[in-house]
Amino acid sequence: MTAKLVKGTEIREEILKEIAEDVKKIKDEHGKVPGLVTILVGENPASISYVTAKIKTAKELGFKEIQDNQPDDLAEEDLLALIDKYNGDDTIHGILVQLPLPKHVNEKRILNAIDPDKDVDGFHPVNVGRLMIGGSEVKFLPCTPAGIQEMIVRAGVQTEGAEVVVVGRSNIVGKPIANMLLQKGPGANATVTVVHTRTKDLAGHCKRADILVVAAGVPDLVKPEWIKPGACVIDVGVNRVGEKISEKTGKKIAILKGDVDFDAAKEIAGYITPVPGGVGPMTITMLMKNTLASLKFSLEKN
Ligand code: NAP
DSSP states (O other): OOOEEOOHHHHHHHHHHHHHHHHHHHHHHHSOOOEEEEEEESOOHHHHHHHHHHHHHHHHTTOEEEEEEEOTTOOHHHHHHHHHHHHTOTTOOEEEEOSSOOTTSOHHHHHHHSOGGGOTTOOSHHHHHHHHHOGGGOOOOOHHHHHHHHHHHHTTOOOTTOEEEEEOOOTTTHHHHHHHHHSSSTTOOOEEEEEOTTOSOHHHHHHTOSEEEEOSOOTTOBOGGGSOTTOEEEEOOOEEEEEEEOTTTOSEEEEEEOSBOHHHHTTTOSEEOOSSSSSTTHHHHHHHHHHHHHHHHHHHHO
């Protein structure tokens, strides 16, 4: 069997179109647009490229966007004051502080200073707690897990009653996606197992999975014989395994590999995400969706 490819590059386009339509409607009815600020401290090249991609997408969707670049030596108190300013700005619905921050800044203190109702990354402890409770408590889902859930649902894979196995228990992927698929409601209602480095029989657990979500950061960790025939395999891993020259630009680019042995797995799985072009493109998309949701929450409040 050859699995159906579930491509983030395609699903992203569907969702961005929906967001753009909503933005236009709200602008016509209320004269407001979603506002997103990205705060970048220093000049880390990877961070600059992430922020640039976020800002570009926000602009294309008609958001108000502010790219607030600050010097590397910005004092922690000054960064807190900046966050406070945006917390109180009614035209800003999402605040994103690009990580990593310079060493002299306490990352936790900074992230916890963001108003939970503008925490479109979904990592503030209040939003983690809301996700744990579930239902109408939930405001912002963390972006990568939210993207994974959208991919599963939009691919038409049944989650209700499904055996889900999540490989990895990080706070940004493993734990939240396990929690989301466990909730009561559509796109969830699954029976979820989370496995990690101390799990005794990793292969045995994976073999049971109707939906296998792999977020370990280990290239080719999941072998084809660990996959149940017809399963939906979501490969979150992004591993740099070498470099090559891009045919398009002639420049050196990284060779990326997922956590699943893709070529062999696609002959067994029913659905599979490629790397690159799978989960990756969904993260920024869900950030935009959260920012739009934040504007909607603020309209409901007023
Ligand atoms: P992380 O914080 O390093 O967590 C990795 C998890 O995988 C840990 O819970 C670890 O177990 C588990 N693990 C590692 N090796 C394992 C093994 N051999 N067997 C079983 N479990 C193992 O990583 P992360 O931040 O969740 O990211 C995971 C991967 O997803 C990375 O490749 C990352 O680049 C990628 N990622 C992609 C996106 C995106 O596409 N947008 C976003 C986020 C992350 P222990 O807890 O026991 O150590």
